[in-house]
Amino acid sequence: MSQRMILSAGLRRSLAATTLVVLVVIYVPLALVLVNSFNADNTFGWPPESLTLRWWKLAWHSQGARDALWTSIQVALAATAIALVLGTLAAMGLRRTRFFGRNVVSLLIILPIALPGIVTGLAFQNGFRTILGIQLSLWTIVIAHATFCIVTVFNNVQARFQRLGGSLEQASMDLGAGRWTTFRLVTFPMLRSALLAGALLSFGLSFDEIVVTTFTASSHDQTLPIWIFQNLFRPNQAPVVNVVAAVLVVASAVPIYLAQRLSGSTAEGLTGAR
Amino acid sequence: MSTAISVRGLSKHFGDVRAVDDLDLDIADGEFFSMLGPSGSGKTTVLRLIAGFEEPTAGRILLGEEDVTRRPPFARDVNTVFQDYAIFPHMSVRQNVEYGLRVKKVGKAERRRRAEEALATVRLEGYADRRPHQLSGGQRQRVALARALVNRPQVLLLDEPLGALDLQLRREMQIELKEIQREVGITFVFVTHDQEEALTMSDRIAVFNEGRIEQLATPVELYDRPASAFVAGFVGSSNLLQGEAARDLLGVEGSFVIRPEKLQLVSEAPTESGRLSAPGVVREVVYLGASTTSVVELDAGPTVTVSHQNTDTSIDAALERRDQRVVVTWRRDHLVSLGSPDPAASPEEETA
Numbered sequence: 001m002s003q004r005m006i007l008s009a010g011l012r013r014s015l016a017a018t019t020l021v022v023l024v025v026i027y028v029p030l031a032l033v034l035v036n037s038f039n040a041d042n043t044f045g046w047p048p049e050s051l052t053l054r055w056w057k058l059a060w061h062s063q064g065a066r067d068a069l070w071t072s073i074q075v076a077l078a079a080t081a082i083a084l085v086l087g088t089l090a091a092m093g094l095r096r097t098r099f100f101g102r103n104v105v106s107l108l109i110i111l112p113i114a115l116p117g118i119v120t121g122l123a124f125q126n127g128f129r130t131i132l133g134i135q136l137s138l139w140t141i142v143i144a145h146a147t148f149c150i151v152t153v154f155n156n157v158q159a160r161f162q163r164l165g166g167s168l169e170q171a172s173m174d175l176g177a178g179r180w181t182t183f184r185l186v187t188f189p190m191l192r193s194a195l196l197a198g199a200l201l202s203f204g205l206s207f208d209e210i211v212v213t214t215f216t217a218s219s220h221d222q223t224l225p226i227w228i229f230q231n232l233f234r235p236n237q238a239p240v241v242n243v244v245a246a247v248l249v250v251a252s253a254v255p256i257y258l259a260q261r262l263s264g265s266t267a268e269g270l271t272g273a274r
Numbered sequence: 275m276s277t278a279i280s281v282r283g284l285s286k287h288f289g290d291v292r293a294v295d296d297l298d299l300d301i302a303d304g305e306f307f308s309m310l311g312p313s314g315s316g317k318t319t320v321l322r323l324i325a326g327f328e329e330p331t332a333g334r335i336l337l338g339e340e341d342v343t344r345r346p347p348f349a350r351d352v353n354t355v356f357q358d359y360a361i362f363p364h365m366s367v368r369q370n371v372e373y374g375l376r377v378k379k380v381g382k383a384e385r386r387r388r389a390e391e392a393l394a395t396v397r398l399e400g401y402a403d404r405r406p407h408q409l410s411g412g413q414r415q416r417v418a419l420a421r422a423l424v425n426r427p428q429v430l431l432l433d434e435p436l437g438a439l440d441l442q443l444r445r446e447m448q449i450e451l452k453e454i455q456r457e458v459g460i461t462f463v464f465v466t467h468d469q470e471e472a473l474t475m476s477d478r479i480a481v482f483n484e485g486r487i488e489q490l491a492t493p494v495e496l497y498d499r500p501a502s503a504f505v506a507g508f509v510g511s512s513n514l515l516q517g518e519a520a521r522d523l524l525g526v527e528g529s530f531v532i533r534p535e536k537l538q539l540v541s542e543a544p545t546e547s548g549r550l551s552a553p554g555v556v557r558e559v560v561y562l563g564a565s566t567t568s569v570v571e572l573d574a575g576p577t578v579t580v581s582h583q584n585t586d587t588s589i590d591a592a593l594e595r596r597d598q599r600v601v602v603t604w605r606r607d608h609l610v611s612l613g614s615p616d617p618a619a620s621p622e623e624e625t626a
Binding site for chain 1: 325353358362
């Protein structure tokens with residue numbers, strides 16, 4: 001309401017136009033991917049002469065795409081699980097104690113998400129192969145992904161702790177609950193939506209990671225992004241890749257929507273609303 | 275009467291700050307005991323030490339006969355009503371109230387019965403199924419109280435529980451809290467910075483200043499016989515007469531306080547014995563509804579505040595006194611000596 005008073009009509013119109021342009025630039029190519037997945041022409045001639053479900057059938061039966069999808073899901077689930085446990089523990093550990101270097105530890109936990117993927121990837125490849133002498137496998141991908149997935153959980157949990165303070169847990173202990181009971185009945189329920197939001201982001205981060213994965217995957221472990229990248233320029237696979245991309249566009253909208261709703265409803269969640 | 279809480283040589287230092295400084299304290303069983311003081315005076319820290327949320331730097335805390343100094347909060351038979359209530363937002367009112375019994379593995383039927391009872395005590399019958407966010411501030415406060423009372427602790431600790439309520443509700447809750455305390459017979463230890471609140475509810479009050487108890491007394495004693503200028507200034511308002519002014523006006527050495535309502539404004543110095551008076555000029559007149567406060571600059575130097583009930587004198591008459599010369603008069607036995615070096619010279623001795 002008050003914005004209407006402050007901004008002139010002309011300015012409002014130009015802001016609206018800018019917003020529209022930005023949205024068009026972002027979403028038209030995505031829409032193109034969706035439409036092309038039904039394009040009968042396998043070189044994606046525009047406009048599509050006719051529509052077909054052939055590529056969808058082909059993609060559905062593509063063993064390579066299925067394997068890659070399953071690999072990606074396994075990696076993302078494992079990395080998210082590790083991130084949930086370690087991220088929560090780290091946030092809890094840094095919450096009460098005021099030790100020397102507390103901020104340094106906090107920074108070290110958050111840093112991996114800002115590091116360029118190529119640096120992280122190289123470092124892990126060196127670390128695993130040269131220093132530790134470990135064969136690259138699914139687990140090396142999981143560990144590498146977990147380093148930056150932890151950040152999303154850590155940040156979400158820490159923010160929740162900061163907002164809630166400690167008096168709820170003190171109240172629980174005051175009423176006779178031990179430390180574990182307090183965690184089970186008070187701390188965990190308090191963190192639930194923060195954990196879910198952190199986990200969704202973490203899953204998404206791991207799922208579409210390609211740079212770090214390239215360096216930490218063995219030659220026979222293919223995650224979906226790597227499979228897409230490798231098949232993109234094979235003419236007979238391109239339509240299938242397009243279908244997979246279309247599926248991913250739709251599939252990734254769901255967790256983002258959920259994560260947004262969860263963090264948007266935290267204000268209500270805090271006061272106990274559902 | 276037996277002792278509910280004994281505190282011996284209790285200290286809590288936060289770095290260089292002595293939040294609590296070598297404190298000794300005994301709180302009797304069934305007493306409504308208040309800890310009064312400005313923020314940072316250590317009163318809340320004492321409460322948190324008793325509850326077990328802080329570990330003392332030195333000293334001991336006894337609950338009844340038991341030494342609980344090193345015990346965690348969940349192993350002490352005390353319960354706390356928090357300043358922000360700390361109601362669990364993800365539980366219903368009933369679940370909140372039953373919490374303490376639930377973690378102590380009390381059976382479901384018993385739990386439910388006692389929760390209903392506790393809710394009835396705080397006059398919240400019929401609210402058991404509500405969610406905390408559906409309650410007003412005053413109702414949340416009652417839930418917090420019921421959640422603590424349901425455990426029938428030896429001692430209930432209350433950390434400025436009325437601070438967040440508006441004035442009207444706070445006054446109601448003060449009286450109600452006192453009633454509830456009489457009803458359940460549990461020792462209440464009440465932390466507040468509001469002197470009126472402490473005077474209204476307490477059996478005894480400890481006035482805190484800089485981690486120490488400045489005075490421990492009943493409300494009447496505290497108000498009528500403050501032990502120090504700090505207490506006199508913090509509990510109610512008062513006029514301090516000391517040094518040269520004391521010698522000139524009272525003819526005695528020492529520091530004295532007198533409450534504003536014990537002073538009167540008259541036009542001529544009275545002659546009756548036992549009354550003292552001093553001339554001055556009215557500098558300010560403040561109308562407060564039930565009473566009027568006048569600020570008078572005495573010729574002898576100090577400025578005093580005079581308060582009188584607006585019973586018959588019209589406010590116009592009072593307001594007209596601004597900048598007028600008046601005589602302030604008071605009874606000698608209303609003066610309170612603050613640790614006079616010579617007790618024989620203390621005016622309060624005359625009434626004793």
